Amino acid sequence: MDDIILTGNDQSSIDQITSQLDKNFKIKNLGTLTYFLGFEIVRNKHGINVSQRKYTLDILTKTGMINCSPVSSPLNFSDKMQAAGDPLDDPTTYRRLIGKLVYLTNTRPDITYAVSHLS
Numbered sequence: 001m002d003d004i005i006l007t008g009n010d011q012s013s014i015d016q017i018t019s020q021l022d023k024n025f026k027i028k029n030l031g032t033l034t035y036f037l038g039f040e041i042v043r044n045k046h047g048i049n050v051s052q053r054k055y056t057l058d059i060l061t062k063t064g065m066i067n068c069s070p071v072s073s074p075l076n077f078s079d080k081m082q083a084a085g086d087p088l089d090d091p092t093t094y095r096r097l098i099g100k101l102v103y104l105t106n107t108r109p110d111i112t113y114a115v116s117h118l119s
Helices: 011-025 053-062 092-104 109-118
Strands: 039-044 047-051
Touching: 039 053, 053 092, 092 109
Parallel strands: none
Antiparallel strands: 039 047
8 A cells, every 4th residue: 555645735736636646546535634654634723733642642552651640851861871681582572662662753853862862
């Protein structure tokens, strides 16, 4: 499956491109965009808001951290990571979580330092 988002200020141009794509590829127009690849898109009179709220809640739920209290900074910038304890038997779960967190930095740049530090 391949997805494409067409956006712009000129609806006639968007319709023309959509028509041309449909002639060549038989596309399906899903209408107004509301959710795409983990991004929620909300339109209002002030503009467009893009968030990953559901994506974030899914991560928190899957990791059992949905009821944790938020902090202003997820990592002290002066802390140094040290190896402690035994290595994980299977680091796949950790790597998958870090990958999800890296994707979350698209809308949450404030966690970028902590995520890159952990990765």
